[in-house]
Amino acid sequence: MRRWGGGRVGLITALLGTAVACGTADGEGELPRPDGSSSPDMRVLPEDASPVASNAMRFFAEADAHVQEAKPSTNFGGAALLEVDGSPRSETYLRFAVAGLTRPVVSAKLRVFSTNPSSQGPAVYATGATWNEHGVTWATRPARQGPAVVTAGPVPIDTWVELDVTPLVSGNGAVSLALIPTGTDGADFRSREAGARAPELVVTLASGGTPLPGGTYSVGAVADAHTDSDYTYVNFNTHELRVDGAPSQMESYLRFELPGQSGDVVSARLRLFALKGSVQGPSVWTTSVDWAETAIAADLQPIASTSPLLQAGAVAEGKWLELDVTAAFLGGTAVSFGLLPQGSDGMAFASREHPNAAWRPQLVVKTARVACTPAPGDSPVSGTYRGGQSWGGPGEHGAQGVATDAQGHRVFIAYYDGSVDFGGGALPNQGTGAISDNDVALVKQNAQGQHLWSKGLGAPGSSVIGADVAMNAAGQIALVGSSSAGVNLGAGGVAAGGFVAKYSPEGVLLWAHAVGGPLRDAAIDAGGQVFAVGEVEGSPAATVRVLKFSATGTLLWDQRFTATESVRGAALAVGPSGEVVVGGSYSGTMTVGSTVLPGNPAAPFLLKLLPSGQVAWARGIPADSYPYAERGFLDLAVAPDGAIAGVGAFSQWIRLGSEQRYSTGLYSGFLLVVEPDGSDRWWRWMGNAEGTFTRGVAFDSAGDVVVMGTFRGPLDFGGGALTTAANSGNPFEGLFVAKYRQACGEHRWSQQLSHGSYVWARGLSVAPDRSISLTGLYVGGFGEGFPEDADGSGRAVMLHFDP
Numbered sequence: 001m002r003r004w005g006g007g008r009v010g011l012i013t014a015l016l017g018t019a020v021a022c023g024t025a026d027g028e029g030e031l032p033r034p035d036g037s038s039s040p041d042m043r044v045l046p047e048d049a050s051p052v053a054s055n056a057m058r059f060f061a062e063a064d065a066h067v068q069e070a071k072p073s074t075n076f077g078g079a080a081l082l083e084v085d086g087s088p089r090s091e092t093y094l095r096f097a098v099a100g101l102t103r104p105v106v107s108a109k110l111r112v113f114s115t116n117p118s119s120q121g122p123a124v125y126a127t128g129a130t131w132n133e134h135g136v137t138w139a140t141r142p143a144r145q146g147p148a149v150v151t152a153g154p155v156p157i158d159t160w161v162e163l164d165v166t167p168l169v170s171g172n173g174a175v176s177l178a179l180i181p182t183g184t185d186g187a188d189f190r191s192r193e194a195g196a197r198a199p200e201l202v203v204t205l206a207s208g209g210t211p212l213p214g215g216t217y218s219v220g221a222v223a224d225a226h227t228d229s230d231y232t233y234v235n236f237n238t239h240e241l242r243v244d245g246a247p248s249q250m251e252s253y254l255r256f257e258l259p260g261q262s263g264d265v266v267s268a269r270l271r272l273f274a275l276k277g278s279v280q281g282p283s284v285w286t287t288s289v290d291w292a293e294t295a296i297a298a299d300l301q302p303i304a305s306t307s308p309l310l311q312a313g314a315v316a317e318g319k320w321l322e323l324d325v326t327a328a329f330l331g332g333t334a335v336s337f338g339l340l341p342q343g344s345d346g347m348a349f350a351s352r353e354h355p356n357a358a359w360r361p362q363l364v365v366k367t368a369r370v371a372c373t374p375a376p377g378d379s380p381v382s383g384t385y386r387g388g389q390s391w392g393g394p395g396e397h398g399a400q401g402v403a404t405d406a407q408g409h410r411v412f413i414a415y416y417d418g419s420v421d422f423g424g425g426a427l428p429n430q431g432t433g434a435i436s437d438n439d440v441a442l443v444k445q446n447a448q449g450q451h452l453w454s455k456g457l458g459a460p461g462s463s464v465i466g467a468d469v470a471m472n473a474a475g476q477i478a479l480v481g482s483s484s485a486g487v488n489l490g491a492g493g494v495a496a497g498g499f500v501a502k503y504s505p506e507g508v509l510l511w512a513h514a515v516g517g518p519l520r521d522a523a524i525d526a527g528g529q530v531f532a533v534g535e536v537e538g539s540p541a542a543t544v545r546v547l548k549f550s551a552t553g554t555l556l557w558d559q560r561f562t563a564t565e566s567v568r569g570a571a572l573a574v575g576p577s578g579e580v581v582v583g584g585s586y587s588g589t590m591t592v593g594s595t596v597l598p599g600n601p602a603a604p605f606l607l608k609l610l611p612s613g614q615v616a617w618a619r620g621i622p623a624d625s626y627p628y629a630e631r632g633f634l635d636l637a638v639a640p641d642g643a644i645a646g647v648g649a650f651s652q653w654i655r656l657g658s659e660q661r662y663s664t665g666l667y668s669g670f671l672l673v674v675e676p677d678g679s680d681r682w683w684r685w686m687g688n689a690e691g692t693f694t695r696g697v698a699f700d701s702a703g704d705v706v707v708m709g710t711f712r713g714p715l716d717f718g719g720g721a722l723t724t725a726a727n728s729g730n731p732f733e734g735l736f737v738a739k740y741r742q743a744c745g746e747h748r749w750s751q752q753l754s755h756g757s758y759v760w761a762r763g764l765s766v767a768p769d770r771s772i773s774l775t776g777l778y779v780g781g782f783g784e785g786f787p788e789d790a791d792g793s794g795r796a797v798m799l800h801f802d803p
Contacts, residue, residue, distance in 0.1 A: 055106075056204040061192045063095040063133035064199055072138040080194040081115060084122040084179045085186025092122070092179040092189070093136060095129055096201040098357065099172050103205040104258070104365075106217045108169035109162045110177060112189040113197035114155050120183030121152025121161065126168050126358035129176035144178055145358060146273075146320055155187045160197075167271075167364075169203055171220025173357030219256050221352045221361045223293035226252040232298040239354040240275060241361075243282045243339045244346030252282075252339040252349070253302055255289055256363045267366045270323040270337060273359035274315045278347035281312025282339040284323055288622075289334040289660045290653070304338050315347050325363075334659060335363075383737060383749040383772070384802040389449060390778070390786045392795030394418040395429070396438070398777035399796035401522075402763040403471035405505070408447030411477055412763065412775050413440055413466040414796040416456075423451025430458035430488075440466035440481060444507060447767070449800075453507045459486050459493060467534075468763075470522045475505030478530045480519035500532045502553065511553030517541060521572040521635075523580075527551055533572040533582050536560065544569035546582055546609060557613040564588030565601075568632060571646065575638035575676075578611035583646050585632025592618035601627035604648055606636075608678065617678045622660075624652035630667070635764070639699045639742055642676035647694040647707055656683045663687060669694025671707050673742065682745035688715045693732065696764030696774070700739075700803065704748060708737040708774050710761045711752075718747025724754035735761050737772060737801055751801065755783040759797075770803035 065077040069089035076083075083090040094110075110124065126149070128142040136142075150163045169175055179189075192198040206217055225237045229249035236242075241252035254270075270284070286309060287302035296302070309328050315321050328335055339349075350359035391397060395418025402412040415438040419426045422443045430439055439458030446452055458464050462485035470478045479489075479501045486493050489501045490509035498519040501512035518541075519534035528551035535541035544567045548556045561567070565588030573581050583606045590597040592607050593615030600623050607618035623631050631650035638644055649667040653660055656672055668687025671694060675681055686692050690713030698706045710732040714723040717738040724734030734754030740747055753759075757780035765773045775798050781788035782797065789795055 055206070056202055057100065059096045059098055059201045059203065061094045061199040061201075062097045063131075064093065064191050065133050065136050066090050066092040067136060067138040067141050069138050075134060075137050077133040077136065078193055080191055082112070082179070082189045082191045082199070083186060084181050084189075085184070086181040087184040087186075089181070090186065091141065091181070093127060093131065093141060093176070094179070094199050095131070095133075095174060095176045098169060098175055098201070098203065101172050101203065101205065104217045104219045105166065105169055105171070105203055106206050107164065107204045108166045108175075109202045109204075110165045111160050111162050111200045111202060112179075113160050113199075114157055114187060114189055116186065116188035117157040118155040118183075118185045118187035120181075120185050121155040121187060122179040123148040123151040123182050124163055124165055125149070125178045125180060126356075127176045127178045129174040129356050129358075131176070142176065142178070144180070145318070145356070148180070151182060161189070165201075166218060167362070168358045169201070170218045170360060170362040171352070171357070173360065174355065175201060175357050217365055219258060219363045219365065221254045221363075222257050223255040223291070224253065224351045224361060225293050225296045226250055227296060227298040227301055229298050235294060235297050237293050237296075237353070239351050241272070241339065241349040241351045242346065243278075243341050243348070244344070245341035246344035249298075249341065250346065251301065251341070253287060253291065253296060253336065254339075254361055255291070255334060255336040257334050258363070258365070267324070268326045268328070269364045270325045271362040271364060272321045272323070272349040274317050274319055274321055274347060275350055276346070276348040277317030278315045278343075278345045280343040280345055281315045281321065281347065283308040283311045283342050284325065285309060285338040285340060286328045287336045287338045288655075289336040291336070302336055302338065304340075308340075311342060321349070382802070383739060383751045385751060385753060386771070386800040386802060387785070388797060388799035390782070390795045390797040391420055391422055392787075392789045392793065393420050394789075394791055394793070396793050397796040398760070398762065398794050399775035399798055400466050400762045401468040401470075402765040402773050402775045402798065403469055403477075404765045404767045404773065405471050405475040406473035406768055407475070408767045408769065408771075409444060409452070409475060410447075410765065410767075410773060411442070411444045411469055411471050412798065413442055413469045413479065414775075415440055415464075415466060416796075420796075422454040424454045427454060427456035430456065430460055438463050438465065440464045440487075442466070442469070442477075442479060442503070442507070455490065455507055457487055457489055459483065459488050461485050462487060462496070465518075467518070467520045468522045470524045472524045472526055472528065474526070474528075476524060476528050477503040477505070477507075478522045478524040478532075479503065480522040480532045480534070482518040497537060498534055500530060500547070500549065502528070502530055502549075513549075513553065513555075515547065517545070520568075520570050523572055523574040525574050525578065529556075531572055531574055531580055533569040533584075535567060535569055540566035541568070542566055544582070544584060546572065546580060546613075548580070548613065559609060559613045561590060561592045561607070563590040564599075571633050571636040573636040573638045573644070575642055576640050577642070579616065579638070579642070580609040580611075581636050581638060581644050582607050582609070583633030583636050583648070585630070586620070587627075590620070601625060602629050602631050604632045604650070604654065606633060606644075606646060606674070606678070608644075619678055622655040623650070624654070626652045634694070635696045637697045637699050637705075639703070643673060643681060643742060644676070645671065645673045645697045645699065645705050645742075647671050647697040647709070649693045656680065659683070661685050661687075665689050665712075666691035668692050669709055671697065671705070671740070673705065673745065684718070684740070684745060686711075686715065686717065688713050691732065693761075695761045698764050698766045699742065700766045700770040701768060702770060702803075703742045705740045705742050706737065706764065706766055706772055707740075708735065708761050708764045710734065710759060710776075711736055717750035719750050722750060722752040724752060725756045732758065732760060735759055735774060735776065735799065737774060753799065755781065755786075757781055772801040772803070774799045774801075
């Protein structure tokens with residue numbers, strides 16, 4: 001039944017303008033539903049409301065028409081109005097060609113301009129998309145697909161009515177909609193033939209590929225296909241995804257590209273439209289993401305997880321199957337699912353190639369930003385560079401590890417192949433001979449950078465490598481390394497191979513031990529107990545060892561974990577309760593207690609030991625099977641709450657959570673923060689086309705994670721691209737330091753230093769006042785105050801940054 005506005009148009013428009021002016025902050029308001037409630041899925045907009053947001057795309061209808069039950073064979077495709085009425089019965093159909101979407105869909109809004117008011121607006125349904133604007137009639141109108149996605153409330157005259165149809169738009173393709181009456185008070189809208197104010201579909205995209213906090217967005221599949229065991233080499237990239245257990249095994253695979261980071265996701269739902277139902281739905285598995293839609297076949301299927309995410313029940317034909325896959329989604333940039341049969345009653349789902357875009361697979365992700373509450377006394381900072389020092393002379397020099405005590409005093413180690421003065425007089429070079437004969441300098445400074453003491457550690461004819469130094473709050477020092485022919489650490493010689501030593505705050509050697517194979521990292525707890533990690537001597541080394549010594553030097557335990565091919569124990573840290581975390585890389589399989597890490601020619605590993613040395617947990621990081629690559633953890637830190645941060649570098653690819661990433665340069669870096677139980681909290685990738693090596697990590701007293709490393713070229717650490725000064729082709733030409741919130745990975749600041757020369761980062765330490773110190777080396781000068789040695793050799797360097 002029509003109810004024409006007539007002379008009331010001006011009054012209704014004026015009242016509507018008042019309602020809009022009193023609405024939401026952006027000048028748009030909601031009208032009440034017939035039951036008195038407001039509709040969250042419908043808005044009325046001013047007559048001239050045409051602009052859209054900068055991250056939105058507007059599509060005009062490519063076809064629209066209404067049909068009338070009383071005239072079942074008549075086409076109204078050329079009419080200037082679109083009618084929706086329950087008496088006499090009229091329905092409206094619209095189709096949009098959505099194209100050019102390159103980011104996830106945050107929302108999709110159908111906008112139609114009303115020319116006749118109604119107290120009962122239409123309901124919106126999806127329909128098939130194959131109808132013709134100038135051929136569709138009541139008798140040939142497309143069938144509705146699924147339930148109504150939105151039902152409008154009252155429709156004023158001469159206004160834009162905006163209806164939320166987000167569930168029907170997940171990507172590019174045809175979107176076909178039906179406006180179905182919900183009562184007998186009809187509404188009319190302008191058609192595309194009317195010219196101005198034609199129907200439009202406004203699709204809002206995630207800004208820059210990042211999910212909006214507290215919002216919901218829909219992602220369409222970027223790849224999908226099914227396989228058939230009877231056709232092992234045939235690719236089935238069609239409009240159907242089939243799943244069946246007999247007579248042949250049919251499996252379907254889908255991949256979605258996702259923005260954001262872990263910690264933001266509240267829920268993730270996989271939505272599939274069933275073309276054929278089944279009494280027993282599929283089991284859903286996560287899979288590897290490195291598969292091609294046009295190449296996948298029964299003999300080239302993605303690698304599935306060890307157990308399914310879920311097992312679906314019955315599937316109703318012509319309905320949406322909605323599956324909770326939240327457990328698979330950790331905020332990575334890609335996730336892949338496999339649909340496997342649970343029985344012989346086959347089923348089929350619409351694929352991303354299906355002609356009806358409304359039926360295509362969707363991943364609906366709801367986000368809620370993890371709280372990043374600053375610690376008491378925390379204030380905005382920028383990591384300002386405060387200067388530094390360098391040391392050199394004839395021969396090679398480079399600073400290695402650095403540590404800070406409760407007074408802000410710093411201790412660091414450096415290697416030297418010649419004579420060098422760190423402030424207390426020249427340290428002698430005790431090595432002799434034609435081969436490399438480095439000695440190690442152990443140096444202590446006060447908080448202002450003034451020299452307190454320094455020691456040269458070496459032996460005639462021996463090349464000594466100082467791997468790492470650690471210092472507790474009281475100033476007690478632990479040192480680990482190795483030597484080719486023994487080393488004098490201050491009170492007599494220690495045999496060749498790995499060594500561990502402890503010094504007093506004044507630099508007096510308290511004890512030292514030779515341990516055979518090389519040691520690579522050290523820690524010392526508040527009570528003066530010393531920890532070290534390295535490998536048992538071998539070629540190649542196949543056993544990683546973790547040692548714990550009492551404060552007086554007694555060996556408390558020596559835990560060993562063996563890989564079938566090779567292993568490298570590169571990083572170690574001690575937590576607040578005495579737990580020990582260890583990281584590195586392994587080849588083959590690796591046995592850690594009762595856990596066997598999966599076989600791989602080169603993969604990072606992470607494990608945790610209780611204070612007793614008993615294994616708490618261990619995990620391998622999934623990685624590419626390409627054998628000639630380096631992939632592993634290089635440094636670890638433990639927060640007061642037991643969270644663990646690890647950094648490293650990789651070539652080819654590794655997978656953190658659900659996200660797989662290929663290296664983009666010579667190497668790419670990563671930062672992974674895990675819970676005390678080893679589950680992922682969040683991660684960041686650090687890579688560009690040139691090369692990145694993420695080398696050090698530490699927690700500061702405000703709960704921030706500090707990372708540092710070396711890179712070349714432009715790289716965005718989260719606050720905009722930083723670019724190193726160009727040089728003549730050195731593989732690494734800049735140092736970086738960046739800071740992130742521990743709880744959620746929010747970027748705080750990042751800085752880079754470069755001067756067109758070769759530079760390499762080695763050590764990182766954060767003082768009680770949260771100032772940051774980096775150690776390393778450079779070759780060829782590093783700007784004002786950092787000279788170049790006459791022989792072109794490397795110089796040791798220490799750099800400082802504000803919190």
